[in-house]
Amino acid sequence: MTTGVLIGDEAKARAMDAADPLREHRALFNIPPASAARDPRAALTAHPGEPRAVYLTGNSLGCQPKAAREAVESELHDWAALGVEGHTHGRNPWLPYHELFRHTGARLVGARPGEVVMMNTLTVNLHLLMVSLYRPTASRFKIIIEDSAFPSDSYAVWTHAHARGVDPARAVVRLKPRREGDWTLTTDEILAAIEEHGPSTALLMLGGVNYLTGQWFDMPRITAAAKRAGCVVGWDLAHAAGNVPMDLHDWDVDFAAWCSYKYLNSGPGAVAGAYVHERHGQDAALPRFAGWWGNDPGSRFAMRPEFVPRPGADGWQCSNPPIFSLAPLKASLEIFDRVGMKALREKSLRLTAYLESLIDEINRDFAGGAAEPIQIITPRDPARRGCQLSLLYRRGSRDLLERLKTAGVICDFREPSIIRAAPVPLYTTFHDVWAFAKVLRDAVGADMTGNRP
Numbered sequence: 385m386t387t388g389v390l391i392g393d394e395a396k397a398r399a400m401d402a403a404d405p406l407r408e409h410r411a412l413f414n415i416p417p418a419s420a421a422r423d424p425r426a427a428l429t430a431h432p433g434e435p436r437a438v439y440l441t442g443n444s445l446g447c448q449p450k451a452a453r454e455a456v457e458s459e460l461h462d463w464a465a466l467g468v469e470g471h472t473h474g475r476n477p478w479l480p481y482h483e484l485f486r487h488t489g490a491r492l493v494g495a496r497p498g499e500v501v502m503m504n505t506l507t508v509n510l511h512l513l514m515v516s517l518y519r520p521t522a523s524r525f526k527i528i529i530e531d532s533a534f535p536s537d538s539y540a541v542w543t544h545a546h547a548r549g550v551d552p553a554r555a556v557v558r559l560k561p562r563r564e565g566d567w568t569l570t571t572d573e574i575l576a577a578i579e580e581h582g583p584s585t586a587l588l589m590l591g592g593v594n595y596l597t598g599q600w601f602d603m604p605r606i607t608a609a610a611k612r613a614g615c616v617v618g619w620d621l622a623h624a625a626g627n628v629p630m631d632l633h634d635w636d637v638d639f640a641a642w643c644s645y646k647y648l649n650s651g652p653g654a655v656a657g658a659y660v661h662e663r664h665g666q667d668a669a670l671p672r673f674a675g676w677w678g679n680d681p682g683s684r685f686a687m688r689p690e691f692v693p694r695p696g697a698d699g700w701q702c703s704n705p706p707i708f709s710l711a712p713l714k715a716s717l718e719i720f721d722r723v724g725m726k727a728l729r730e731k732s733l734r735l736t737a738y739l740e741s742l743i744d745e746i747n748r749d750f751a752g753g754a755a756e757p758i759q760i761i762t763p764r765d766p767a768r769r770g771c772q773l774s775l776l777y778r779r780g781s782r783d784l785l786e787r788l789k790t791a792g793v794i795c796d797f798r799e800p801s802i803i804r805a806a807p808v809p810l811y812t813t814f815h816d817v818w819a820f821a822k823v824l825r826d827a828v829g830a831d832m833t834g835n836r837p
């Protein structure tokens with residue numbers, strides 16, 4: 385067992401930052417001060433010169449793009465100056481505001497213009513899309529989800545089945561890893577479930593990247609298999625949008641929805657995204673829960689009672705959108721669009737591999753013949769994960785989290801005992817990753833030697 389040795393090489397982390405082609409982008413964000421980890425109330429009045437936190441929780445709430453304030457203030461200004469005229473004469477007129485995302489939103493997830501709309505929140509969008517695309521019949525009524533789906537998704541599918549008069553206990557199939565102790569599902573396990581339940585399944589709806597384990601499912605293979613079996617395929621992309629590159633249209637995904645407050649850095653409760661394949665977007669006969677903003681804009685103000693859906697994802701909008709919540713999304717997506725998912729993914733692969741190598745080093749140094757102290761439950765194959773690594777620390781993840789906070793690290797804890805660390809490529813540095821691993825190493829070292837502070 386080695387103790388007291390500096391992990392890895394700090395100079396190497398600094399050198400990787402210096403060579404990082406995306407290094408300038410960190411300056412576009414407000415990174416909270418280190419006191420936000422230790423004493424959040426003090427952080428509210430922190431001196432701007434205070435050292436910044438090691439912020440590894442962009443998978444929960446992304447950091448604020450500096451341009452977000454200006455974007456919101458610009459809309460507040462136009463409201464003050466123009467009142468209702470802002471709908472048509474604002475600098476970004478509010479009536480067609482959602483169209484600002486037509487191309488940036490589509491590029492983000494590999495869709496065609498018109499297949500993506502920004503509206504509502506994630507769970508609401510899943511419900512609206514399931515109203516249209518979960519079409520249970522007497523023989524085909526099941527919904528396949530992962531057993532470790534985010535609770536909101538479990539509630540959504542359960543209540544949808546119930547609302548359609550289908551017994552949820554019969555309808556909802558939850559995929560569990562076959563082997564005791566496994567955290568992630570293999571693609572083969574998912575394909576086998578599709579084979580088994582496919583003929584009676586109406587909808588397969590998984591999280592593109594699982595929120596707990598960070599596993600990125602093989603979306604094209606799973607989509608193709610489920611479609612061959614006759615199922616509709618939807619993806620919850622809360623942890624995938626802005627994290628991994630996707631080609632939703634070419635993969636023939638039927639629908640998807642995601643939130644914008646995680647990797648998309650658009651602020652708490654930010655307006656969510658929805659994707660509907662153009663095949664469905666052109667289908668005016670699909671059942672849906674309609675509102676006036678989904679109506680053809682040409683006849684929207686004719687105030688007639690008949691609903692004429694606007695073609696494309698726009699036709700699923702219900703209400704006129706919250707402009708002050710869309711403004712930060714506009715500021716944020718402009719950054720994504722400039723950088724592009726390809727460059728982000730390239731850095732992300734390097735950053736997460738670096739974190740993994742430092743944790744492996746801790747495990748090597750402290751294994752002592754027994755199980756490794758920190759288990760990485762996220763897949764080791766970089767193609768099967770985004771930036772997040774989920775860590776299981778058997779000696780107590782909650783306690784470890786407190787020690788991380790004291791050291792100025794912000795990451796999070798999820799039941800049963802998992803610390804999620806997400807080095808996001810837009811603003812996390814290699815040095816941040818090094819600093820996080822150093823705290824981990826000191827904590828593990830103290831636990832293993834009994835020298836707890």
Ligand SMILES: Cc1ncc(COP(=O)(O)O)c(C=O)c1O
Nearest residue numbers: 505506507534536591595622643
């Ligand atoms: C995978 C996943 N699905 C759904 C949700 C619920 O999102 P919302 O509260 O925006 O509806 C979350 C929230 O974190 C999530 O991570």
